[in-house]
Amino acid sequence: MPRPYPVHASPTRRGLWVLGLAVRTEKRVFAGALLGSALYGSMTVGAAWAVGWATNHVVLPAFDTHHTSAGTLAAGGLLIVAVAVAKVLGIFGRRLLAGVLQFRMQARFRREVTAAYLRLPLSWHQQRPTGRLLSNANSDVEMSFMPVAPMPMSLGVIVMLIMAVVDMFLTNSVLALVGVLLFPAVIATNTVYVRYSGPRFARAQELRAHVAEVAHESFDGALVVKTLGREAAETERFAVRTRELRDANVAAGRARSMFTPALEALPNLGVLAVLLFGTQQVAAGHARPGDVVNIAYLITLLAFPIQAIGWVLGDLPRAVVGYERVAAVLAAEDHTDYGAVRAERHRQGAAALEFDRVEFAYPGAEGAPVLRGLSASVAPGRTVALVGATGAGKSTLAALLARLADPTGGAIRLDGTVLGDYAKGAISDAVALVPQQTFIFGDTVRANVILGAELSDEAVWAALRTAQAERFVRALPAGLDTVIGERGTTLSGGQRQRLALARALVRRPRLLVLDDCTSAVDPSVEAAILDGLREQGGPPAADGAEPGATVVVIAYRKATVALADEVLFLEDGAIGARGTHEELLTSSPGYRDLLTAYAKAAEEAEAEAASEADAQADAAQAAVIPAPHVRNQAEEVAA
Amino acid sequence: MTATVEELEQGTEPSREQAGQPAATAPEAPIVGEASGGPLQIVRSGLRLSPEFTRGIGVTVLLALIATTGRIVIPVAVQQAMDKGFGAASGKVDVTEVEHMVLIAACAVVTTMISATAMSRRLYRASEAGLAGLRIKAFRHVHDLSVAHQQAEQRGSLVSRVTSDVDTITNFIQEGGLTLVVSIAQMGLATIVMAVYSWQLTILIWVCFLPLFLTMRIVQKATGKRYSAVRGAIGHMLGAVSETLVGAPVVRAYGIEGRMAERMNASIEGTRRAQIRAQKIVVSTFSAGEIAAGLANAGVIVVGTLLGVGGHLTAGQLVAMLFLVSLFITPVQWGVEVLNEAQNAISGWRRVIGLLEAVPDVPDPGEAGQDLPAGPLDVRFEHVAFAYPGGARVLHDVDALIPARSRIAVVGETGSGKTTFAKLLTRLMDPADGRVLIGGVDARRIRFEQLRSRVVMVPQDGFLFEGTLADNVRYGAPGADDAAAAAAFEALGLGDWLAGQPHGVATAVGQRGESLSAGERQLVALARAYVADPDLLLLDEATSAVDPATEQRIARALEALTRGRTTVSIAHRLSTAQAADEVFVFDAGELVERGPHQDLVARGGIYAGLYASWARTAVGR
Ligand SMILES: Nc1ncnc2c1ncn2[C@@H]1O[C@H](COP(=O)(O)OP(=O)(O)O)[C@@H](O)[C@H]1O
Numbered sequence A: 001m002p003r004p005y006p007v008h009a010s011p012t013r014r015g016l017w018v019l020g021l022a023v024r025t026e027k028r029v030f031a032g033a034l035l036g037s038a039l040y041g042s043m044t045v046g047a048a049w050a051v052g053w054a055t056n057h058v059v060l061p062a063f064d065t066h067h068t069s070a071g072t073l074a075a076g077g078l079l080i081v082a083v084a085v086a087k088v089l090g091i092f093g094r095r096l097l098a099g100v101l102q103f104r105m106q107a108r109f110r111r112e113v114t115a116a117y118l119r120l121p122l123s124w125h126q127q128r129p130t131g132r133l134l135s136n137a138n139s140d141v142e143m144s145f146m147p148v149a150p151m152p153m154s155l156g157v158i159v160m161l162i163m164a165v166v167d168m169f170l171t172n173s174v175l176a177l178v179g180v181l182l183f184p185a186v187i188a189t190n191t192v193y194v195r196y197s198g199p200r201f202a203r204a205q206e207l208r209a210h211v212a213e214v215a216h217e218s219f220d221g222a223l224v225v226k227t228l229g230r231e232a233a234e235t236e237r238f239a240v241r242t243r244e245l246r247d248a249n250v251a252a253g254r255a256r257s258m259f260t261p262a263l264e265a266l267p268n269l270g271v272l273a274v275l276l277f278g279t280q281q282v283a284a285g286h287a288r289p290g291d292v293v294n295i296a297y298l299i300t301l302l303a304f305p306i307q308a309i310g311w312v313l314g315d316l317p318r319a320v321v322g323y324e325r326v327a328a329v330l331a332a333e334d335h336t337d338y339g340a341v342r343a344e345r346h347r348q349g350a351a352a353l354e355f356d357r358v359e360f361a362y363p364g365a366e367g368a369p370v371l372r373g374l375s376a377s378v379a380p381g382r383t384v385a386l387v388g389a390t391g392a393g394k395s396t397l398a399a400l401l402a403r404l405a406d407p408t409g410g411a412i413r414l415d416g417t418v419l420g421d422y423a424k425g426a427i428s429d430a431v432a433l434v435p436q437q438t439f440i441f442g443d444t445v446r447a448n449v450i451l452g453a454e455l456s457d458e459a460v461w462a463a464l465r466t467a468q469a470e471r472f473v474r475a476l477p478a479g480l481d482t483v484i485g486e487r488g489t490t491l492s493g494g495q496r497q498r499l500a501l502a503r504a505l506v507r508r509p510r511l512l513v514l515d516d517c518t519s520a521v522d523p524s525v526e527a528a529i530l531d532g533l534r535e536q537g538g539p540p541a542a543d544g545a546e547p548g549a550t551v552v553v554i555a556y557r558k559a560t561v562a563l564a565d566e567v568l569f570l571e572d573g574a575i576g577a578r579g580t581h582e583e584l585l586t587s588s589p590g591y592r593d594l595l596t597a598y599a600k601a602a603e604e605a606e607a608e609a610a611s612e613a614d615a616q617a618d619a620a621q622a623a624v625i626p627a628p629h630v631r632n633q634a635e636e637v638a639a
Numbered sequence B: 001m002t003a004t005v006e007e008l009e010q011g012t013e014p015s016r017e018q019a020g021q022p023a024a025t026a027p028e029a030p031i032v033g034e035a036s037g038g039p040l041q042i043v044r045s046g047l048r049l050s051p052e053f054t055r056g057i058g059v060t061v062l063l064a065l066i067a068t069t070g071r072i073v074i075p076v077a078v079q080q081a082m083d084k085g086f087g088a089a090s091g092k093v094d095v096t097e098v099e100h101m102v103l104i105a106a107c108a109v110v111t112t113m114i115s116a117t118a119m120s121r122r123l124y125r126a127s128e129a130g131l132a133g134l135r136i137k138a139f140r141h142v143h144d145l146s147v148a149h150q151q152a153e154q155r156g157s158l159v160s161r162v163t164s165d166v167d168t169i170t171n172f173i174q175e176g177g178l179t180l181v182v183s184i185a186q187m188g189l190a191t192i193v194m195a196v197y198s199w200q201l202t203i204l205i206w207v208c209f210l211p212l213f214l215t216m217r218i219v220q221k222a223t224g225k226r227y228s229a230v231r232g233a234i235g236h237m238l239g240a241v242s243e244t245l246v247g248a249p250v251v252r253a254y255g256i257e258g259r260m261a262e263r264m265n266a267s268i269e270g271t272r273r274a275q276i277r278a279q280k281i282v283v284s285t286f287s288a289g290e291i292a293a294g295l296a297n298a299g300v301i302v303v304g305t306l307l308g309v310g311g312h313l314t315a316g317q318l319v320a321m322l323f324l325v326s327l328f329i330t331p332v333q334w335g336v337e338v339l340n341e342a343q344n345a346i347s348g349w350r351r352v353i354g355l356l357e358a359v360p361d362v363p364d365p366g367e368a369g370q371d372l373p374a375g376p377l378d379v380r381f382e383h384v385a386f387a388y389p390g391g392a393r394v395l396h397d398v399d400a401l402i403p404a405r406s407r408i409a410v411v412g413e414t415g416s417g418k419t420t421f422a423k424l425l426t427r428l429m430d431p432a433d434g435r436v437l438i439g440g441v442d443a444r445r446i447r448f449e450q451l452r453s454r455v456v457m458v459p460q461d462g463f464l465f466e467g468t469l470a471d472n473v474r475y476g477a478p479g480a481d482d483a484a485a486a487a488a489f490e491a492l493g494l495g496d497w498l499a500g501q502p503h504g505v506a507t508a509v510g511q512r513g514e515s516l517s518a519g520e521r522q523l524v525a526l527a528r529a530y531v532a533d534p535d536l537l538l539l540d541e542a543t544s545a546v547d548p549a550t551e552q553r554i555a556r557a558l559e560a561l562t563r564g565r566t567t568v569s570i571a572h573r574l575s576t577a578q579a580a581d582e583v584f585v586f587d588a589g590e591l592v593e594r595g596p597h598q599d600l601v602a603r604g605g606i607y608a609g610l611y612a613s614w615a616r617t618a619v620g621r
């Protein structure tokens, strides 16, 4: 059983835990990388030893005697080349496998993070900026496993350090002591660095996310920025964040600016110390010049690996910051629990629906619930219209029906079973919601309609026909195979809505929820869609004459409402009135005000037009409201 | 007046030429791409874009050179110690000599450390300043691009151009760029010092590395390609993830988590594979360098010994040579690493420069532009035609006058070109043919500062920024305080609605305004436009998600508030059209009918049909 993440330990310990996680997860790859690293490490020491050996046995004798043999020379040369080849093998294995390790861990955590995004409820999503979630999946994951790449190397370096230290002690124990003093110095330097830089890196990473958030939001609202001419102000808002990031990076960089040169200087000072004491040892006859050279050389060779350990240690604070941000996503509680009830296969007909004292409050607004004890029932196959003022809670109710959220009180039952008791996938099989705001995937028209289900093109065309989308889809360059851009920018708003409608219709749901989804569709088109729905007795019916689905439609238009068997008027978080359209017109003043607004406006406009006709001549003269027949005149004036 | 028009025709840039193109050819799709050109060219234009990088670089390079020179200290010290200190040559040991030498060398090492620190600090400061500047420039440029440009690219991808793409440059500039310079300097220095010791061995070492240097170009090209593939894969991955995030409600409602997971996992896997492919080539180059180093070491021992035997070299010199080889090898290895890193940076730079190279096709005339006349504005469309990039014409020969102070309603079927008309009127796009005159001035000549404050459009989708209601209203008029924001809602007849909000104008709207209902977001967008106090207000289905009673209330309020200004409303609720002075009817991209409601109904054309359908479905008669 692996130990849990040491939340309260020092940053270095926490960082080492993250490294340990990578090791545990990818044991084999890590073992391979470590093997490569050990080979590399030992061969690096081996190279020093080989050079030392060649110096003592080939070079110096040759210089002393002014004579050498081809055999000795070849031995020296081959030894060095052989060591180099072995070292390359080590490097290759280490670096490639370290990469494999790092990228596998990244991929693994990206899969986990994105799986969490799919698992977590919408309420969780709504509280987090998209830019931030993107950076959790991208740069935070990357940051977490940054030190994984140099890790096998620095572990190999430890092997190397031991071998080098042993070698040093074998060569000359007094000189070796001087060399060994280097390590506490390195550790001390690093401790100071981690203490100093850790908080600075954390701040920089936080600010990096802020910069991404501002950019994402600002580009998201680019149209508003442009129409109100706020480019300069937006740039300033971004610039403030960017400059903060810059300053944080400079502050973190300052720490690094001291750390790296200090790490580089330490081995050099070590060499000088060895020379100093080495000279005395040589003078005292305790050491050979070759030994001093060997130890000095060992130390210079260690300079680079020591730096490498420094990189791992230096990156740990950042890894900790990244990992903790990722872990927060992974640890987020899933509030959506599923039951075991599967929608029975044989149940093909329309669904029965029941609201039982449903209450709902958005997180953070518990004091002001949107739905307060809403009760109603809808018999299978009925079409009900849900009507209510802006902000009454219609979309909220629609979302609850598709189980995008759970009621905070009471229950919603589908065929007598509480939604929460259904198994995963059962609700989406039975219920299709067409949301108020259309979302189109960056994919083909077909893929956008079927969404991965196995459906024939005929079925797709039939759904498009009912949704009045057939004509414009046929006109697209590649028909069903035309790729539409992110959020369907190449289609007009109404065209997108109709695609979304087709998406719901093609699935032949048992409960169809239409959330004001014809709002951007012209009256004539809406009328045609409604006719299409009516002709088919609701959405495409399952064989028989029975209507195939129960329909909940959110709308304001009389025609839509009139189509419904019953109207539910949503008022003050509950059903304020229910009945047929005609009944509600008389029984509910609120309903009447809402639904007759257009008729009233039309009457007023007609009355106004009548009086205006009288005043037309005057108006034309004043040219304040030029009527069309004086347009030519007006054009001259304007030109 | 005519003179101005002619000046204008000569004065305006490429779009004019496009206007002359035959109607059949649509303009090229304005995709924000990647800058092309060789790596050096990219680096050069990158450095030109951010002068901060190279400001004061002289001192930095000087410090770097001192730091580099310092590295020679150790081998020289070892050589001195061997030859003079414990006399491999003389056989005597001179401890004092070594002590002096070590003291001097220690001073040099400390100097080196200080210079390196100072250099690194300067680098951090310069590079971060440059990168911040680059981010801000790129950000501003995104907003300067036309709507068409902005929409051609996924938002996530645009964000990456001001964040992670810039970050890849950071690493190179901070650690790589100077390392490369220093490495080359160090290689040069090591070569010179080696040549002083033994020119024969120096040649030998160079010969060992020659194959590596010669194949560098080809290898680098391949590396660059693989890194570009990595960036592409990451972009693709972020696209898949962001789609899942933004489309979360649909994903859940349709239970397609499995399908989305598959798509995301495929892109994650694609990223991993691309990364490993890049890693392979990088590791191979590095290994090649190591082989060359081994050969060089062996060569120095063998040939050096032979030279020594021949009396051309002392033992100390040979040992120094061995140290110098590592001084030469290390920068080569570093150089290889940095070049790989450079390829990574260049692929990021390409994307940022590509963004900055995208010429705004709806540019602000700026200082050279004209002001709008004071007072209410009229608008004239002169034979205006338009085609979306890569598409057929969607607006044909629209010729119309919107008199000052008039109230115009624009109606037509979905996809008939109403929004396109609105975007041309507010100059979010320029016509392919013909021109739009606002207050008698060609829209292309009006300074944005004037245009955007006097002509305001409320788009279909009421996007809100995270913050409070007041913050969002203020967006239309930066000076407006909370009281002014509350007054705006009041004036629009929305006082009751505001009173129902938990914290009044201080109520938070959530990201993208999602804590409000869709209709409520539109109310806030209207209040925002209202405080902007424009002379010409354009509403593009601005109340489509609002209930009829509220909509009528707003309509009446607006009627009073916009008296004396020009208003254009796009509406599928024909109640708006009924109250307008004149109705413009679009059909398949053409302005087919216009006139007051009564006249058009009497005429019995397209509008009459639309109205009959409206009356049947909404009014209920
Ligand atoms: N994510 C959210 N967080 C907090 N409040 C919300 C959220 N979404 C909607 N609301 C609030 O809930 C109420 C009902 O919204 P909604 O159901 O969308 O209304 P509508 O009837 O217009 O569809 C509104 O007052 C809105 O401010």
Ligand SMILES: Nc1ncnc2c1ncn2[C@@H]1O[C@H](COP(=O)(O)OP(=O)(O)O)[C@@H](O)[C@H]1O
Pocket: A489, A490, A491, A492, A493, A494, A495, B151, B388, B389, B391, B394, B412, B413, B414, B415, B416, B417, B418, B419, B420, B421
């Ligand atoms: N960004 C775009 N790229 C390509 N075609 C577009 C784009 N936006 C709209 N269109 C097309 O232009 C036509 C007119 O669209 P639009 O003006 O939005 O219609 P309306 O506002 O009347 O519903 C439609 O056929 C639509 O498909």
Ligand SMILES: [Mg+2]
Pocket: A394, A395, A396, A436, A516, B517, B518, B519
């Ligand atoms: Mg709603």
